[in-house]
Amino acid sequence: MVKIAIITYSVYGHITLLAREIAKGIESTGNEVSIFRVAETLPQDVLDQIHAPPPPKDIPVISADEMKNYDAFIIGIPTRFGNAPAQITNFFDSTGGLWQSGGLYHKPVGLFTSTSSGGGKETTLRSALSWVTHQGMLYVPLGYAKVFGELADISANQGASPWGSVLS
Numbered sequence: 001m002v003k004i005a006i007i008t009y010s011v012y013g014h015i016t017l018l019a020r021e022i023a024k025g026i027e028s029t030g031n032e033v034s035i036f037r038v039a040e041t042l043p044q045d046v047l048d049q050i051h052a053p054p055p056p057k058d059i060p061v062i063s064a065d066e067m068k069n070y071d072a073f074i075i076g077i078p079t080r081f082g083n084a085p086a087q088i089t090n091f092f093d094s095t096g097g098l099w100q101s102g103g104l105y106h107k108p109v110g111l112f113t114s115t116s117s118g119g120g121k122e123t124t125l126r127s128a129l130s131w132v133t134h135q136g137m138l139y140v141p142l143g144y145a146k147v148f149g150e151l152a153d154i155s156a157n158q159g160a161s162p163w164g165s166v167l168s
């Protein structure tokens with residue numbers, strides 16, 4: 001059995017929604033999955049101004065050190081101007097100890113994002129690859145081989161990308 005951590009940042013819940021669906025898929029394969037969120041960096045008065053709901057109580061904040069307990073990762077990164085939000089890069093920056101010890105070396109990692117217009121979805125996912133590469137992790141993209149029909153289907157707005165799942 002493989003232990004998988006889904007690591008998220010979500011202000012309005014779209015990434016959390018996707019994470020819960022991905023977790024159901026992993027559970028259906030008989031593997032173990034836990035959903036986490038990274039620490040918030042915005043002060044509460046700013047969160048109030050942007051009408052951010054409170055974070056889900058059942059999703060704990062993960063520390064870099066806790067990544068040692070997992071075999072593989074799926075990281076949910078909402079799109080911010082075609083990039084990862086500072087909360088995610090703040091978390092990546094906290095993994096220097098794991099980088100030094102090789103704690104994430106050759107552990108598989110997949111990525112997913114969420115956007116409003118779809119603009120910047122792939123650059124957001126690509127932006128995480130520098131961290132993935134420096135850690136020596138194994139990036140597992142969605143690709144086309146198993147999902148060509150779905151990705152090529154333009155009859156509905158589904159937003160997905162070979163780089164990873166996308167909620168648009």
Ligand SMILES: Cc1cc2nc3c(=O)[nH]c(=O)nc-3n(C[C@H](O)[C@H](O)[C@H](O)COP(=O)(O)O)c2cc1C
Pocket residue numbers: 009010011012013014015016078079080081082083113114115116117118119120121
């Ligand atoms: C500062 C900021 C920048 C954003 N930039 C983009 C963008 O480049 N493209 C896009 O389609 N949506 C953009 N959005 C919309 C978010 O990506 C979208 O609301 C997000 O997927 C919501 O995720 P969440 O509900 O998990 O927080 C932006 C939102 C904010 C607050």
